[in-house]
Amino acid sequence: MSTTEFQLIDAAVEAAGAVAGFWAASAPSVRSGLLRGLASGLEQYQAALVALADEETGLGAGRLNGEVARTAFQLRGFADEVEAGVPYQTIDDQAAAGAPPVGRPRLTRTHEPLGPVAMFSASNFPFAFSVLGGDTASALAAGCPVVVKTHSGHPRLSRAVHEVAQGVLDGMNLPGGLLGLVDGASRAAGLHLVAHPQIAAVAFTGSYQGGTALWKAANERRRPVPFFGELGSINPLIALPGILERDSEALANTLAASITQGTGQFCTSPGVIVLLDHPASDRFVAQLSAALQPIKTHRMLTPGMRNGFDAGVAHLLASDAASQVFEPLADSEGPAPRLFKVDAKAFIEDANLREEMFGPAAVVLTVESIEQATAVLHAIGGSLTATLWGFEDATDDTRALLRAARQIAGRVLFSGVPTGVAVTHAQQHGGPWPASTQPQSTSVGYAALQRYLRPVALQDAPAWALAQQGAQP
Amino acid sequence: MSTTEFQLIDAAVEAAGAVAGFWAASAPSVRSGLLRGLASGLEQYQAALVALADEETGLGAGRLNGEVARTAFQLRGFADEVEAGVPYQTIDDQAAAGAPPVGRPRLTRTHEPLGPVAMFSASNFPFAFSVLGGDTASALAAGCPVVVKTHSGHPRLSRAVHEVAQGVLDGMNLPGGLLGLVDGASRAAGLHLVAHPQIAAVAFTGSYQGGTALWKAANERRRPVPFFGELGSINPLIALPGILERDSEALANTLAASITQGTGQFCTSPGVIVLLDHPASDRFVAQLSAALQPIKTHRMLTPGMRNGFDAGVAHLLASDAASQVFEPLADSEGPAPRLFKVDAKAFIEDANLREEMFGPAAVVLTVESIEQATAVLHAIGGSLTATLWGFEDATDDTRALLRAARQIAGRVLFSGVPTGVAVTHAQQHGGPWPASTQPQSTSVGYAALQRYLRPVALQDAPAWALAQQGAQP
Missing domain, CATH: 3.40.309.10 (Aldehyde Dehydrogenase; Chain A, domain 2)
Structure with missing residues (x-):
């Protein structure tokens, strides 16, 4: 890993950090518009992307076209979640008179997007768990920029999908920093990305060995951050x-x-x-x-x-x-x-x-x-x-x-086989260690966006402060 | 730490493990009945307990009586949550015909109690963050047995409150293993507790140094478990x-x-x-x-x-x-x-x-x-x-x-001072590291019980299997 490569990683994270506040405050229509635009972008270039993916992965056009359909479906599904107001949901407890524990101030439970997410692509789903896959879709929906670490199994596809995404961002006058891409197959690159102080969360799907190394790095930061890792399962x-x-x-x-x-x-x-x-x-x-x-x-x-x-x-x-x-x-x-x-x-x-x-x-x-x-x-x-x-x-x-x-x-x-994971509200793709490093989270299905939101209670907040936490839909 | 003391810790955890299945499947009325019984038990012995607490902590009768009121209030508050069905909530996605990604099996999102929780009492709230405090109340409400590690600042009070609790359990014909107590001021005792294979989650409130040592131990287990630690804050x-x-x-x-x-x-x-x-x-x-x-x-x-x-x-x-x-x-x-x-x-x-x-x-x-x-x-x-x-x-x-x-x-x-943390649905008591090792969780307020539940999606489940996950209220 050369100094230049580290500098490229730093630049991607800093670009994400620079737009994190903008994206956290983005209106539902802007956020869902981007997700729908990304889905359409994938479909627009589907033939070329699938051909490239097949060259790199050998998974075959049938499977890969199905995977593009799934990836577009879940980008649009998260757009629906945003439009339904899910990332902006609040719980409001009115003030109550009297001494504690009954008496209390007004409290409003809001949610703050965590900030830039480092996302490690999986080898086995070059679309659905890669540049524009479920981790990216759910993080963008939650209000977080993403820095994607490509998988060495499909680097050209990753760059091509990233170019499509950058075109969509450009076309919507949205900053390119919302979706960064980091190349490089080395473990050092991954560790450098996870250790960057501006990274606020990590999503990983891959091997036990690689995953635990990154999980340890996340825990050894001066300020550890949530690490959502799927490290293996024998089902x-x-x-x-x-x-x-x-x-x-x-x-x-x-x-x-x-x-x-x-x-x-x-x-x-x-x-x-x-x-x-x-x-x-x-x-x-x-x-x-x-x-x-x-x-x-x-x-x-x-x-x-x-x-x-x-x-x-x-x-x-x-x-x-x-x-x-x-x-x-x-x-x-x-x-x-x-x-x-x-x-x-x-x-x-x-x-x-x-x-x-x-x-x-x-x-x-x-x-x-x-x-x-x-x-x-x-x-x-x-x-x-x-x-x-x-x-x-x-x-x-x-x-x-x-x-x-x-x-x-x-x-x-209770019937059927475990391969095939539907993208729904009830879905849970995770489990106790090592299936997930955060067994209470899911990486498939609409609950996945909750991984990137942190509750913040506002006490006696003025109206403008309640409005600031993401424009209410 | 002598071998005998380790054996006592093991015995407490194993007693908790032996009743974890029973408690996970317990009906709402049984669970809320216990929480209300514990609140009444505290109040019944309030005068004697407050006197003992004052001797050990010097916090004064006024403050300590207020703290008992808060502790009883939140035990009853979690009983209300249980009766409202919160730990038993499900999300049901009906099957949809067609090929994926639109076609899908029926999926029902349920929640599984994690299992025995190791709970480390805090020094500064001898009632509200100790034997029958918020961590215990929320874990019992979620369906998890608790093994309490006493704080060396109030060991006699801890044992007295535990005796009250055991009396309540006996009176309701509930097993004593639902609430274990582990004495011993040594760090070795805490590490031994966290490392026990039957411990499924840890709750901790205390110092940065002590907390990070236990957090590391939870992460070094063969199978790491969720560690909900509050390690410090300068507000x-x-x-x-x-x-x-x-x-x-x-x-x-x-x-x-x-x-x-x-x-x-x-x-x-x-x-x-x-x-x-x-x-x-x-x-x-x-x-x-x-x-x-x-x-x-x-x-x-x-x-x-x-x-x-x-x-x-x-x-x-x-x-x-x-x-x-x-x-x-x-x-x-x-x-x-x-x-x-x-x-x-x-x-x-x-x-x-x-x-x-x-x-x-x-x-x-x-x-x-x-x-x-x-x-x-x-x-x-x-x-x-x-x-x-x-x-x-x-x-x-x-x-x-x-x-x-x-x-x-x-x-x-936006007004008032941060001391005083109301127990409500909107409350959030946590924050990025080191305020919390799990910044998306809270240790005060009713959302605290979510810490001890893990989503489990049931696919094409028969009716009996849907009913098994905790009797529906």
């Missing part, structure tokens, strides 16, 4: 014998597709399949194997990720507690899908067996009891999702497993 | 010449009382008075001195706090940038009030001049411009409060200072 799925007796083949096909979707490079990819010791479970594993084995995958996002996946596979192959359910076929462009059986007791005891394998693989655990299934969930700990199949009825067993699932996950599914 | 107050020309004597008397209230041992004690260079400011300083100098204080809460205050005074006395506005009179039971003038430029540049003096003292800064006043606020950084006197009208000056105040403080006052 357990429990299928009870009852549902497998009824419907196992369709479920096996659905699950095989989910495990291999995007060559398994989804943070919500189901990584651990928990089954009870039962003939229906055995049949399901055979069906899952048959569905999984022939699936062709596209290449992984970066050589580093491919190396990481191969290392994870080698680790399990070397373990006495793990065995392959089937011999993988030859690799296609991407690695051949893998399925491992891991001894449940060993899985509970050995954290090395519980590491995320980012790629088209899953492990199957056969548990001897509901208690052991519960122990598996607790051993996994923080997870973005937990999927419960066959939980239509309340029994002691389903109640106990739901309780455990709620304790470890941000989203609990 | 700037800006008085513009206009209001001082009209009303300076009354304001001086009010401010002198606030600086010395409780011998200055309030986290919201106004520590920095910022004045513009103006004859009205000079007159105000003279009036403040006249009001402050003769005030008698009661003894400080602990010898350690007294030593800390004396060291802070000595530090300023030795500084070239600081001078005393008046010679203090002889100490009464507590230290004589002090007022310092500090050079504004030096204050901005030297963090040592900005350290919190916990006790009856404040510093006066005379600034040469609104810009310099703004720089003072930014140098102070995170603060629980900022008080703005003479801000009735919107001008460029008042707008600029309000913006700076909003950026650094959790509460901005």
Whole structure:
């Protein structure tokens, strides 16, 4: 990292800092206008951007066009939130006469945008978790400028999307500092960005190792700032014998597709399949194997990720507690899908067996009891999702497993597969550590904008001061 | 710290862990019944408890009876929140047909209590921020058991209040594990408590040094947990010449009382008075001195706090940038009030001049411009409060200072003094680091219970699973 590169980072942050006050005070129509303009800008250049993204990521035009649609949808969704007044919401407690605790002054709860947000793009969503992705959309909606750190997996796309965004800002006479871009693959660049005194919050989606290094840097600042990091998840799925007796083949096909979707490079990819010791479970594993084995995958996002996946596979192959359910076929462009059986007791005891394998693989655990299934969930700990199949009825067993699932996950599914995260008000994409460094926040869905607002109570405020905190819509 | 003491801590946490599931699923009537029972229990034994508290803290019966009233008020206030269904609130997004991003499954946003909370009592509120204080009330309301670490300043009171609480639990056939108590003044005891794997969140009010040590321990766990810490605040107050020309004597008397209230041992004690260079400011300083100098204080809460205050005074006395506005009179039971003038430029540049003096003292800064006043606020950084006197009208000056105040403080006052924090829905008691380690949370007011809830989205949940997440009121 040269001095010049540090200077470019400083310049981007200072440009964001210079416009933070303007943007915090911006009217709803200006803020939503920008978000809608950015959505339209993406669509205007969609064909060229998707071609560039496909070149850099290999994710394919179908998937990438869908991702642009999702990214534009959520930019417009946050524009709707702004127009509905969400970032400007207040709670007003009138004064009450008398001595405390009953007597009190007038208090109005308002929200202050935190300030410039450092946003680290993810590798696996070059649109939806990158330059104009959910973190950027929610921060801009909340009233915060953003400085994007590009991901080394798609640097040209990042610059191209940033150019589109700068064109939109120019066209609306808005300052370019509202959306900065910082290049550079080095860890030093990321640490320098997080340490900058004008950065007020950090959003990160990526690896445990990279994420914890940045999280530590945020905590080691003279004034630590909120760090919203998504650091990994192995997404357990429990299928009870009852549902497998009824419907196992369709479920096996659905699950095989989910495990291999995007060559398994989804943070919500189901990584651990928990089954009870039962003939229906055995049949399901055979069906899952048959569905999984022939699936062709596209290449992984970066050589580093491919190396990481191969290392994870080698680790399990070397373990006495793990065995392959089937011999993988030859690799296609991407690695051949893998399925491992891991001894449940060993899985509970050995954290090395519980590491995320980012790629088209899953492990199957056969548990001897509901208690052991519960122990598996607790051993996994923080997870973005937990999927419960066959939980239509309340029994002691389903109640106990739901309780455990709620304790470890941000989203609990009762049907379908965890890949695919809808952008809605109820959505929660986060979970206890390491799924999120701030488990009470979400990085997908409209609640994501709350990450960038800090409550400020105004006591006995004059009318002008109440109006100042963002023009009321 | 002996092995036995560690074992007692472990036992308290494990007892809390054993009842966490029961309490998370408890019906509103049971939860609010306990909170109301605890309020009544405090009142039933109020005379004896206040006498004991006065012996240990020297805060005086008047203040302590008021504090019991506040503590009972907020226990009942959180009971009202529970009965209104706040911890059980959900957001329901119906399924939508079609392909993503429009098409989506049904999602219901629910909230899961985090689990056992380690709560560190404060020295300066032996009732309201101690065993049955706001942290405990809000955690119990949210559905979390609490393990209280007593403060060494009032150990006997802590045990007595805990006995009252255990009597209430017994009388309602509720498990004692809902409210544990951990004795022991050592730092090792606190670290052991925070590191316990079953602790799911930490609440702390106290010193910067002690708080950061515990915060680091929470972050160094194998699975870090949310740490809600209030670590200090110097609470700037800006008085513009206009209001001082009209009303300076009354304001001086009010401010002198606030600086010395409780011998200055309030986290919201106004520590920095910022004045513009103006004859009205000079007159105000003279009036403040006249009001402050003769005030008698009661003894400080602990010898350690007294030593800390004396060291802070000595530090300023030795500084070239600081001078005393008046010679203090002889100490009464507590230290004589002090007022310092500090050079504004030096204050901005030297963090040592900005350290919190916990006790009856404040510093006066005379600034040469609104810009310099703004720089003072930014140098102070995170603060629980900022008080703005003479801000009735919107001008460029008042707008600029309000913006700076909003950026650094959790509460901005336009009249009165920051000591005294009403328990309401709009209240915000927190602020950027070091006022709070989680600046988006509050430790006073009804929003405090949100600290202990984590969103969990249920996807396509059957009816029984929606009912399980806490009985709907």
